[in-house]
Amino acid sequence: MIGVLVQSHEREIAREFFELFKTPWEFYRRGQRYDVLLSTGEEWDSEAAKLVLLYRGKRLPFDARKNVPVRPGAEGAMFSYQARPLPLYGAVAAFPAGQLALVKDDARNESLTFLSRCEGGVTVRIGYDLFEEVRLLLTVGQPPANAGTPALELHIDLLRELITRSGIPLLEIPPVPDGYEFIACLTHDLDHPALRNHCCDHTMFGFLYRATIGSLSEVCRGRKPLGALARNLGAAAKLPFVYLGIAKDPWASFDRYLEIEAGLGSTYFVIPMKGYPGRSSNGSVPGSRASGYSVDDIKPQLEKIIAAGCEVALHGIDAWLDSDRGGEEREELARSVAAANGGVRMHWLFFDEKSPEILDRGGFSYDSTVGYNETVGYRAGTMQAYRPPGAASLMELPLLVMDTALFYPDRRNLSNARGEQVVWRILDDAARFGGAVTVNWHDRSIAPERLWEDFYLNLLRELKTRGAWFPTASQAVSWFGKRRSAAFGAVSWEDGVVKFNVSANPNPGTPGLRVRVHKPRAEDHFATTSVNSSAGFVDVGFDGNLTTSITVSKTHGTNN
Numbered sequence: 001m002i003g004v005l006v007q008s009h010e011r012e013i014a015r016e017f018f019e020l021f022k023t024p025w026e027f028y029r030r031g032q033r034y035d036v037l038l039s040t041g042e043e044w045d046s047e048a049a050k051l052v053l054l055y056r057g058k059r060l061p062f063d064a065r066k067n068v069p070v071r072p073g074a075e076g077a078m079f080s081y082q083a084r085p086l087p088l089y090g091a092v093a094a095f096p097a098g099q100l101a102l103v104k105d106d107a108r109n110e111s112l113t114f115l116s117r118c119e120g121g122v123t124v125r126i127g128y129d130l131f132e133e134v135r136l137l138l139t140v141g142q143p144p145a146n147a148g149t150p151a152l153e154l155h156i157d158l159l160r161e162l163i164t165r166s167g168i169p170l171l172e173i174p175p176v177p178d179g180y181e182f183i184a185c186l187t188h189d190l191d192h193p194a195l196r197n198h199c200c201d202h203t204m205f206g207f208l209y210r211a212t213i214g215s216l217s218e219v220c221r222g223r224k225p226l227g228a229l230a231r232n233l234g235a236a237a238k239l240p241f242v243y244l245g246i247a248k249d250p251w252a253s254f255d256r257y258l259e260i261e262a263g264l265g266s267t268y269f270v271i272p273m274k275g276y277p278g279r280s281s282n283g284s285v286p287g288s289r290a291s292g293y294s295v296d297d298i299k300p301q302l303e304k305i306i307a308a309g310c311e312v313a314l315h316g317i318d319a320w321l322d323s324d325r326g327g328e329e330r331e332e333l334a335r336s337v338a339a340a341n342g343g344v345r346m347h348w349l350f351f352d353e354k355s356p357e358i359l360d361r362g363g364f365s366y367d368s369t370v371g372y373n374e375t376v377g378y379r380a381g382t383m384q385a386y387r388p389p390g391a392a393s394l395m396e397l398p399l400l401v402m403d404t405a406l407f408y409p410d411r412r413n414l415s416n417a418r419g420e421q422v423v424w425r426i427l428d429d430a431a432r433f434g435g436a437v438t439v440n441w442h443d444r445s446i447a448p449e450r451l452w453e454d455f456y457l458n459l460l461r462e463l464k465t466r467g468a469w470f471p472t473a474s475q476a477v478s479w480f481g482k483r484r485s486a487a488f489g490a491v492s493w494e495d496g497v498v499k500f501n502v503s504a505n506p507n508p509g510t511p512g513l514r515v516r517v518h519k520p521r522a523e524d525h526f527a528t529t530s531v532n533s534s535a536g537f538v539d540v541g542f543d544g545n546l547t548t549s550i551t552v553s554k555t556h557g558t559n560n
């Protein structure tokens with residue numbers, strides 16, 4: 001059990017942090033004994049815990065008492081943790097790199113972790129403000145330059161690493177559905193379901209340019225095969241017949257998505273009204289943000305999608321800055337498609353720090369906007385669904401991978417091969433940390449002139465091979481809700497046997513949870529230099545209630 005000793009303004013964000021690192025914990029009670037005490041600077045009883053983790057990005061009275069050599073650092077510092085960059089956005093207090101330099105700056109020979117053994121106990125001084133970092137990640141988010149770092153997961157991993165190195169046993173419920181390796185959420189923003197809707201506007205001229213001159217240039221640069229140019233030229237030549245209604249619309253891709261995603265959950269975000277670009281917090285919005293279709297135009301296709309077990313949710317216009325408008329947009333969608341659920345993703349990913357609260361008041365159950373237009377990765381530093389500060393019940397399912405961010409010339413401008421490297425790295429993180437890889441492949445992206453279907457098919461194959469569960473967005477959020485409801489009862493460790501009870505709200509139709517039992521070590525391994533000092537773990541699946549005992553004999557450094 002971890003006792004958590006924080007200042008009152010840190011309590012809410014600490015609670016959310018321990019929904020993401022789901023392990024037995026409670027707010028510190030004076031007089032109580034804990035395995036681990038996590039303090040952000042408040043003083044504790046000297047007998048309170050075997051291991052004290054003291055987080056703070058500035059000099060503390062503790063440092064003076066124990067002669068901890070603190071070097072105040074700058075804000076916005078970059079350190080490394082387990083050979084990965086770890087950006088810290090708030091104040092840091094660095095120490096000369098010595099024993100236990102887990103978070104370090106090699107060039108300056110500094111570390112953010114410092115081991116202090118005194119009075120028969122161990123205190124690890126950690127020179128940053130954990131919960132302020134978490135708050136920043138879950139509100140402002142990371143700049144695009146740091147998108148590749150799952151910073152929040154690394155903060156969790158450091159805490160886990162410090163506990164397991166100390167020889168203290170640890171239980172947790174990882175963000176991994178039982179029977180799978182991680183979650184994959186396939187989503188499609190419906191921005192342009194038909195080229196027919198765009199006669200002589202910027203969208204049509206853009207299509208003609210990219211299908212002809214743009215494609216030729218891509219073939220010359222080796223970005224597309226010759227066959228793609230032929231297909232795009234053919235689609236451009238047929239355009240007059242599309243407007244006359246005698247040729248198939250090249251952007252009509254609903255049936256193809258249903259075919260290639262057969263048997264998988266998928267979520268379609270639909271704009272309810274035509275011709276309205278929306279508002280922004282500081283004035284006007286480009287007219288090109290207005291939709292060329294309304295929900296009624298694609299009603300039969302949406303009914304087919306729902307019949308196939310997929311999900312329809314709102315692609316919002318003004319919902320992110322006005323809760324009344326959000327309610328109206330949702331009702332407009334539900335008027336046409338009764339089965340549309342309470343989820344939302346904003347068109348063009350319009351969002352600001354107040355949006356979670358506004359969407360929450362607007363009655364939405366989940367949002368999936370937090371991501372980047374210009375790159376792929378972890379804006380919130382995590383791929384877990386979380387409750388943003390300020391929201392009472394809204395969950396955020398962060399968006400990780402978007403087609404246009406990968407391939408647009410003014411965004412990452414990646415080739416297919418480079419795109420795979422970038423996305424597969426995210427899949428590696430998913431296998432390591434758990435969570436949901438949420439992907440947005442736009443409606444017209446598998447059609448001429450983009451022709452990004454081959455990449456998408458490879459991605460689906462890779463996700464399946466790596467053992468992903470494919471729920472719709474609301475099913476994924478519901479699974480995370482089941483995990484949030486889980487609570488540990490009594491836990492005891494004796495002679496290499498752990499006994500525990502855990503229960504969670506049953507949630508039929510979603511996979512179960514699992515308890516991960518990290519094997520304890522015979523003694524502390526703070527001196528070890530190995531990158532991953534884990535003694536291994538055992539996973540036990542459960543759904544509902546579980547009382548069990550497991551033999552996890554103490555190990556001496558073997559990985560099994």
Ligand SMILES: [Zn+2]
Binds near residue numbers: 189190
């Ligand atoms: Zn959109």
